Amino acid sequence: MERMKGLPVLPCACASLRRASRAITQAYDRRLREAGLNTAQFTLLQVMQLAGEMTQGNLGKLLALDTTTLSRTLRPLESEGWLECSTGGDRRERHWRITSAGRKVLERSTPAWVRAQKELGARIGEKRLKAMIEELAVFADAPRPRPAVRRAQRGARS
Amino acid sequence: MERMKGLPVLPCACASLRRASRAITQAYDRRLREAGLNTAQFTLLQVMQLAGEMTQGNLGKLLALDTTTLSRTLRPLESEGWLECSTGGDRRERHWRITSAGRKVLERSTPAWVRAQKELGARIGEKRLKAMIEELAVFADAPRPRPAVRRAQRGARS
């Protein structure tokens, strides 16, 4: 009674997630493209706007993104002058924040994002969309990056 | 009452999906790595096993993957002898199917996949995981690739 047909349910949770992620990303990218951004860039700006200053590592944890990935995806945004960074007391850390230019780009592209999200909400149902968003946060949090195993990896045992 | 803390809910459905997708993919990849595969490859084998022979285009629709992506991700699997393809009556099409070698690799790696999925189910709850998988199929289907707009794109109007 929900849908006559559609894509088959995949047995693998990960494949299901990746498929949906690709499908939705394509839809959002098409909208955001009008604003000259892709989803990854828009997300970084939006999150930095909401979260304020953050270290690169914490941003990675927040987005479940490898720090090494951020090293490269943040650089273009810095070059554009949308984000900036400075070192804190700990000189290893990079503290990132959005600039006023970045806020301007974010504002300018937000209507495209709203449109994408509204279109999705219209198809799925706003309530259902909201439920999904909240559930996804739980899933993103579920697989902790293995607290064990890591340290004894190459620690000189000899 | 659900969880004391965890990752914050993101406002963007797409960002939520992408974050969860990255997090879960990393977990599955760690398990599948023991078997010498990554999630994308395992998914292709698993789907081809379940779906039987398919054209590249239909496989793309099934997985919400661009055909051009499949052109490249399928090639290594063909080189390994895990998938094979032939042209049908329509000589444009490539009909793909899993080989017996592919089935063997799939069988060999399935325990690692089961372990990853079990671990996720243990954290989230089996019921909740199942519900999520089903809901994700609906989401993957939601954003049809805009039937209109496309054809009149570069059609010689002059």
Next chain:
DNA sequence: ACCTAACAGTTGCATCTACATATAATGGAG
């Protein structure tokens, strides 16, 4: 039969993503 639009897949190019490894900075044990 012919012509043209639509279609299936490939290739060029760009970005995202992550693991292994390297470098620099910190902090705790002695």
Next chain:
DNA sequence: CTCCATTATATGTAGATGCAACTGTTAGGT
């Protein structure tokens, strides 16, 4: 204070992903 494990980030390398543009094939209208 010195040494070494840990931490934060960068770089090398490699795969996934998609769009634009291209080639070859099919089908429909004339």
